[in-house]
Amino acid sequence: MASPPLALAQSPPHCWSELPLDLMQLIFERLGFADFERAKSVCSSWLSGSRQSKPNNKIPWMILFPEEKNYCLLLNPEEKEEKLYKTHHLGDDFANSLCLATCRSWLLMKTFREVPLYILNLLTLERINLPVSYGFDSPILWMDERSEDYLVIREDLAYLKKGDNSWKKISEQLSGSQRSMVFKDHKLYGLTKEELRIFDFSGEFPLQVSRVNVGGCVKLEKIGGMRSPEPWEFNQLRRRNNVVVTLGGDVLIVRSKNPHRSYSWNFRIFKMDSSNEEAIILDLGTTVLAKDQEGVTSNSIYFTNHQMYRFGADIFVFNLDTNKVEQLPQLVSSVSFSEARWFVPSFRND
Template identity: 75%
Template sequence: MASPPLALAQSPPHCWSELPLDLMQLIFERLSFTDFERAKSVCSSWLSGSRRSKPNNKIPWMILFPEEKNYCLLFNPEDKKEKLYKTQHLGDDLADSFCLATCRSWLLMYTFREVPFYILNLLTLERINLPISYVSDSPILWIDERSKDYLVISDDLVYFKKGDNSWKKISEELSDFHEGMVFKDHKLYCLTDDVLGVFDFSGEFPVKVYRVNVGGCVKPETRGQINMHDPWEFHHLRRRNNVVVTLGGDVLIVRSKSPAMSYSWNFRIFKLDSSNGKTKWEEMVSLGDEAILLDLGITVLAKDQEGLTSNSIYFTGDELNFYRTEIFVFNLDTKKVEQLPPLVSSSVSFSRARWFLPSFRND
């Protein structure tokens, strides 16, 4: 008997759930974080296919913390409808907690309860209570998604758990680095008025890599003339120096300035150049295709990314000590600051807004 025609023997699938695995993987890797999570729930076949894929997870999200609530609101810049997503119940003590730092979908939280510090996963609801009694106003959080090893770095102390559930508390010379810290690729970048210090945390103990003089890149804080009839925040920090690490590993110092009695900002960026065996700081006029997320101390690819503008600096009013939750972007081309569209009704009160890079689970 003759064999059936090839077209009949290998008829194409008539159902989306029957897509070949390699084709399904190509689709998943083109999806944003939101669409990736939605696609996983289509059917068991798609859930299985998602376990071999990663989403196009390059777009940062914004977390908004409603006052006296046990949930958060999430804003995805890719969403043209400016839609807010409400998280699950994040614990009875969330209303009394403050977010001090983020690491992907993990939050370092402080509460006034018996266990004051804990780490919370915004999406999976995993929680780790910390045996810490104090951290500075701007600590660093890092956590390994699989092992749950983590680092909490404060002004003058480093706490970490590694593998065997043991705690180590390390006193370092970090107390001098009060301007800002960034942790990326197991390296800690610390800034003072005079020097930039870099520490390597890839081993059992942190090792100092180098110290570089920051020269005229960093300016000390100044305060405006005090008028008792004005809100106190007008007299607070008028200058700020942030250390930023780019996608390519370059180290930047971002210097911000706001004139007294004003909500306008100006930014200057300096890049560390170590070519030809010498170290020097050169002022940058363009970030190219990247954008800075000031509170995370990193750059992200903004070219062809919906919702992000390249050659820009994203920050919140709170980052510059104005205690406001509005989201701003400073365009380095136009030298102007723009406020992003309001995300919620003015009747809703928020304690803080933060950027984070959503992480996902292959399950």
Template identity: 50%
Template sequence: NPNITDDGLLLPLAQRRRNPHCHCWSKLPSDLLQLVFDRLRFADFQRAKSVCSSWQSVSRNSQPNNQIPWMIRFPKGNDPDQNNYCLLFNPEEKYNMYKTPNLGNDFAKSFCVTTYRSWLLMQPQYKYMDDHWFNLYILDLLTGERINLPTFETEYGLTCPVLWIDEKTKDHLVIGMADEDYAISFKKGYNSWKQIPTLSGIEGCFSMVYKDHKLYCLNYYKLKIFDFSGDNNPVRVFKTSVSGCLKQPGGSCMRLPGIPWKDQAAHSKKNLVVTLTGDVLIVKCYRPSFSVIWEFEIYKMLGNNEWEDVFSLGDEAMLLDLGITVLAKDMQGIKSNSIYFSNATPYFEDQYDKTEIFVVDLGSNEVELPHRFVCSSFPCSRARWFLPSFKR
């Protein structure tokens, strides 16, 4: 080692700096630095890029790891001058929150119905609408970039919505149910929303997932998969019965006097989820009346009309609202074998005064409220998980 003398002592720092065999951290090869930057979590990425000018330069061609789900908390109230932003919680930093830039005066008068990476699909609140004309828009909550969509007429807005967008070209696709009987879509290049005639037989659809150019549609009778990879209309490539794991709701319940209805109702959600490996899951989550504990049942599709119970997600974590799973093994900020979900009902934004958001460990059945410390003093009406997409 050229930095050690015959006596085995380290050379003085100034002498080592003059030694041609010594290398400064700021002079590391840019390709090596980029490999490191691409593996850093958000907080570490922000710290590393501020070390020196050369590291900051390399960071412009990199982006932090975006496999950790973040939480959006929307402010309570509809004052466009006070509530035109939202707060972001990063599970890697349990005591910090980030405030977005100004997201526009109509942000407080809209609510988020679905997300894709950092993009939100925003729908106007019913009390601010005229008749039944809906004007949705797509918003990047980190940059404020906005894509306006044409208006369309329907009674309840866009239900079961899915959103996909290409970060580079800004090609985008929005699909949802405009009525119980038919689906509509809009993509870049269209002048108006279009009904999708080939999506037949999905009446009453209540859960959709769009992944790898395939649309998964679930109602109480069938699961159907449509291929959107072609230039023409989507083609149905698979269908199967779900009668073995789903039953259509029925009956009625009586309201108990003196107790708010929202505290008596049995909350229930049924979602489609497509895993990293392409397995199709149906997730039933429900909370009996008066209970604070959510219960889960998970079924995996084996083949046509065949389903089996699932009790573990292994090294993956489920983002229930997004209908996907992500790898979570040995990653700080995300728990494997867990379900990330919220109890929000996106089509009835005023149904509850406050949305709760949870992480449920399927191994221990423990429920965590990861935002409790930092959010206790911030009034909010809605919250949801999303996967951020960090740009330069």
């Protein structure tokens, strides 16, 4: 009698939660921010593995501020479906607040009442109340993710650091408001009517390290003919000079013009060297790598019209190759929102 064939040994089924840590890290580091957040909620093992990794997030998201709401809508340009994500409740006074600046996931907020400013983390809901109020329009916000050290800089070169109880001036001798400012690698790049000023904030006190006359680049031509029916400040916003610092550290000056009652824009870029594989995010004063990235177009300028009008919140992309402008995204055209801004999602691993 023939003996029965040997039974195949059945190996126990593998569980995704038992992946080796080094393999799990390779998975996490290939995910964008949204997929990273989803993956770390799979199980406790994946949550633990996520703390050793960072998401592969290279392009900004958009924040939409619905009118009179205590939450925001977030749009990820990498997702072709253009999904909108709703944040948690952001506080009872959020609906009566105005966003002045962003730094990664942190927002600098001002209420419509004469009360101190506050800084809010859009994702973790952490809040820092500042000891000062604010009367300017376009400050700079910088945050250290771990220590929560912060720095706020006004256009008149007054600044506030963590531990300060009042504004301090960089120098009383420097006159002229900064028309555009960018903060990168502990340096402030400020553009006035005719000068580009660079200040180093890495020490205990800020120091001016460069001062260059760029009047030939930034001088805007006068409006001729009949007087415009719009207020003077609207004409100024339709014709702006923006300073942009690229990923490689090059400084660009971007001139924008928007004719009265027109949806067309003209841009001129003054630069030393730049890669057309990058895209300019005008709202953040920086560039992002656009090659092989979903949701962002190379050699383009992304901007929101609150930079031109300070009212409304349309989002546009200007293609420098075709000289055409396109409104983005089509999905949110039915959403009533008062403002739109760019931000770079971030989080802490602790």
